[in-house]
Amino acid sequence: MKRTINPVMWALMLTLLVTASQAEVVDRTIAVVNHHLITWSDLDEQMRFEALENGRALKDLEEVQRHEAFEHLVQSRILRDQMQGMPAAQASEVDARVAEIRANWKLEKDDLMWAKALALYGLSALELRELVTDQLEILSFMEFRVRPMVRVTRQEVDEYYSLTLVPQVVAKGQAPEPLEDVSPKIRELLIEQKMNQEMEMWLATLRAQANVQLLWDGVTN
Numbered sequence: 001m002k003r004t005i006n007p008v009m010w011a012l013m014l015t016l017l018v019t020a021s022q023a024e025v026v027d028r029t030i031a032v033v034n035h036h037l038i039t040w041s042d043l044d045e046q047m048r049f050e051a052l053e054n055g056r057a058l059k060d061l062e063e064v065q066r067h068e069a070f071e072h073l074v075q076s077r078i079l080r081d082q083m084q085g086m087p088a089a090q091a092s093e094v095d096a097r098v099a100e101i102r103a104n105w106k107l108e109k110d111d112l113m114w115a116k117a118l119a120l121y122g123l124s125a126l127e128l129r130e131l132v133t134d135q136l137e138i139l140s141f142m143e144f145r146v147r148p149m150v151r152v153t154r155q156e157v158d159e160y161y162s163l164t165l166v167p168q169v170v171a172k173g174q175a176p177e178p179l180e181d182v183s184p185k186i187r188e189l190l191i192e193q194k195m196n197q198e199m200e201m202w203l204a205t206l207r208a209q210a211n212v213q214l215l216w217d218g219v220t221n
Contacts, residue, residue: 030219031212032215033213038074046070047061047069052123053101055105070219076138079206089136094129097135142199143195147191152187152191156190157179157190161176165182
């Protein structure tokens with residue numbers, strides 16, 4: 001029989017982990033992915049990071065966020081096995097992403113309040129940079145792996161312009177820009193759409209081929 005954790009118990013467990021940085025914490029392995037361990041503290045940290053990144057209060061975290069964070073950890077472990085030889089993220093890239101997160105909180109110029117926000121989510125500035133670095137390196141690898149597989153033809157650009165863009169603009173009572181002026185933007189949009197589709201298929205294949213051993217049913221659907 002599948003066991004579940006009620007919301008009150010889940011909130012209590014998360015709060016205990018967030019506030020236990022100075023205490024002894026009994027960790028546990030919740031999954032093994034291609035011989036890489038995922039622990040409860042890994043999942044806890046990932047959830048807090050994603051909550052901070054998305055401006056979500058810890059008290060509002062629900063089962064869906066737990067599943068999403070777990071799947072991101074599984075994906076990370078799988079992709080790391082594929083990433084030998086990939087360059088590390090540049091410090092400037094990490095700085096820019098951290099700045100984006102701060103901007104989302106409107107704390108770009110308030111170091112004290114930013115430090116308090118990090119403390120509220122149980123993260124140090126160094127831990128945030130490490131999490132952002134991992135995120136950027138994985139995203140960079142995914143783009144490196146998938147982009148060469150994507151091609152957008154002139155016909156596809158023309159069809160998007162005539163069948164999608166023009167009707168949308170006309171429906172708003174506006175005059176569409178000439179095709180030549182908007183072609184680069186349409187091409188980039190179509191490339192992004194195709195890349196997302198290719199990434200989903202590729203990741204699904206890797207996930208199906210991976211050896212994922214679940215040791216806690218709190219991360220099963």
